[in-house]
Amino acid sequence: MRYSTLPLGLMLLLLGCSGQPTASRPEPQPESQPHAGADDRSECQQRISRAEARLQQEIREHGENSPQTDKQHRELYRELHCWDEQRWQDERAHANYQRGYNDGGEFGRYDLSKYRPYQPEKYEPYKDGDKFYRRGFIDGYNESWREQGLT
Numbered sequence: 725m726r727y728s729t730l731p732l733g734l735m736l737l738l739l740g741c742s743g744q745p746t747a748s749r750p751e752p753q754p755e756s757q758p759h760a761g762a763d764d765r766s767e768c769q770q771r772i773s774r775a776e777a778r779l780q781q782e783i784r785e786h787g788e789n790s791p792q793t794d795k796q797h798r799e800l801y802r803e804l805h806c807w808d809e810q811r812w813q814d815e816r817a818h819a820n821y822q823r824g825y826n827d828g829g830e831f832g833r834y835d836l837s838k839y840r841p842y843q844p845e846k847y848e849p850y851k852d853g854d855k856f857y858r859r860g861f862i863d864g865y866n867e868s869w870r871e872q873g874l875t
Contacts, residue, residue, distance in 0.1 A: 768806040775800040817856040824853055824860025831861075832868030842869065 779796040786792045831847050834840075844850060844865040850858055 768803075768810050771806060772800070772803045775803040820854055820856040821860035824850075824857035824862075825864035825867075826860075828861035828864030828866075829868045830864075832865035836868065836872055836874070842874075 775796070779793065779800050782790070782793045782796045827849055828844060831844065831849075835842070844862055847861075850861045853861060
C-alpha cells in the first residue's frame with residue numbers, strides 16, 4: 725500500500741481536521757464558552773508531529789515503499805484519530821453549552837415574568853447538566869436578566 729507524504733497541515737486540511745471552527749458549528753456565545761481539553765488538543769498535535777517526524781525519518785532511511793515506512797504511515801493515521809476524537813469532544817461540549825445557554829435564557833425570562841428572585845441553580849435541568857451545560861445555563865440566565873437591566 726502506498727501512502728502520501730503530504731505535510732501534516734495539508735493532510736489535516738484534506739481530512740477535514742484543520743482545527744478551525746467549521747460553518748456547521750453554532751455561533752459562539754459569551755466569552756466564558758468552554759474549550760474542552762485544550763491541553764489534550766496540544767498533546768494530540770505533539771503526538772501527530774512526532775509520528776510525522778518518525779515517518780519522514782523512515783522514508784529517508786528505507787525509502788518510500790518500504791515495510792518500515794508503511795508501519796509509520798499506519799502509526800501516523802492512528803495518531804490522527806486522536807485529533808478527530810478531540811474535535812468530537814469539543815463539539816459535544818459546545819453543543820451542551822449552547823443548549824444550556826438557551827435553556828437558561830428561557831428560565832431566566834420565566835422567572836422575570838413571574839417576579840421571582842434570581843435563582844438559576846434551583847432548576848432541575850441545571851442540576852442534571854454537565855459542567856458545560858451548567859456554564860451555558862448560568863450565562864443564558866444572566867443574559868436574560870441583563871436584558872432587563874437587573875444584573
